[in-house]
Amino acid sequence: MSRYRVAVHVAPRRGLLDPQGKAVADALHSLGFGGVADVHVGRYLVLDVDARDETEARAETGRMCAQLLANPVTEDFEIASVSRP
Amino acid sequence: MTFGIVTFPGSNGDYDALRAPIEALGEHAIYLWHKDHDLQNVDVVILPGGFSYGDYLRAGAIARFSPIMREVVAHAERGGPVVAFCNGFQIACEAGLLPGALLRNASLKFVCAPISLRVERTDTLFTSGYEQGQIITLPIAHGDGRYSADDATLERLEGDGQIVFRYAPDPLQAAEAYNPNGSMRDIAGIVNAQGNVLGMMPHPERAVDPLLGPADGVALFESILNHVAV
Numbered sequence: 001m002s003r004y005r006v007a008v009h010v011a012p013r014r015g016l017l018d019p020q021g022k023a024v025a026d027a028l029h030s031l032g033f034g035g036v037a038d039v040h041v042g043r044y045l046v047l048d049v050d051a052r053d054e055t056e057a058r059a060e061t062g063r064m065c066a067q068l069l070a071n072p073v074t075e076d077f078e079i080a081s082v083s084r085p
Numbered sequence: 086m087t088f089g090i091v092t093f094p095g096s097n098g099d100y101d102a103l104r105a106p107i108e109a110l111g112e113h114a115i116y117l118w119h120k121d122h123d124l125q126n127v128d129v130v131i132l133p134g135g136f137s138y139g140d141y142l143r144a145g146a147i148a149r150f151s152p153i154m155r156e157v158v159a160h161a162e163r164g165g166p167v168v169a170f171c172n173g174f175q176i177a178c179e180a181g182l183l184p185g186a187l188l189r190n191a192s193l194k195f196v197c198a199p200i201s202l203r204v205e206r207t208d209t210l211f212t213s214g215y216e217q218g219q220i221i222t223l224p225i226a227h228g229d230g231r232y233s234a235d236d237a238t239l240e241r242l243e244g245d246g247q248i249v250f251r252y253a254p255d256p257l258q259a260a261e262a263y264n265p266n267g268s269m270r271d272i273a274g275i276v277n278a279q280g281n282v283l284g285m286m287p288h289p290e291r292a293v294d295p296l297l298g299p300a301d302g303v304a305l306f307e308s309i310l311n312h313v314a315v
Contacts, residue, residue: 023193068146073235
């Protein structure tokens, strides 16, 4: 067993109304960042996972996302990185 | 008839849910602790409003892992009635008892106000005491009430008559902005396909005493009393 640090992005599904993202985009526009076309606000989770190898750490984290960390109805997840802490 | 009200850490509507059947119907109601494994033979389970587990991760996401929820799901699968108000609705969706999800209000504001609803179905065990199309007033108090589901699910809900309450214009007031949270298709409350689980964001349990405002919640509890065999 080795310990892996797995980083996960969870974000609202594209196409669903994201009022939080829109509020941030509006605020950026009012600051003068006119180049911002769209903003989505999600979560960034960092998990330390004990697993046999990186593949297992990824697979296990994927199952965690599907069952709890992301809501499959409204959110998408992506494993952003796997590293050794 | 005995109602069982689940108290999660962070529930704040459990006392209202306990008092409503007692005050409105003269029936029995008891608390069910989230760590218990026993529904104590209650006839109807109520998942009350509040902020269970601090709404950590997502509203209702953690509460569904409470030990009592296993029993609540089994009760629902046996056809037992479950009524889920507000945070209870969020929990019921997370637990898979009802389809869809409740997201942050489109306004990003917590909304605490009386609102108008249209009763879409009176052939459920929760709503037979209302008239078809009746406009009722119930309070809402939530920040995450925007009902969302994919198109296939919405079409199924419409086609199978599972949409029980919709936000509706108050005939006595201006019609604009009657949907308080941006819910898809103005959905305020739904039942599952079997018709024994009701989830809704408004609070009928906070509208049972005429002294405190409209008592349009009474008919919901009377409907349950009239339809659930004890």
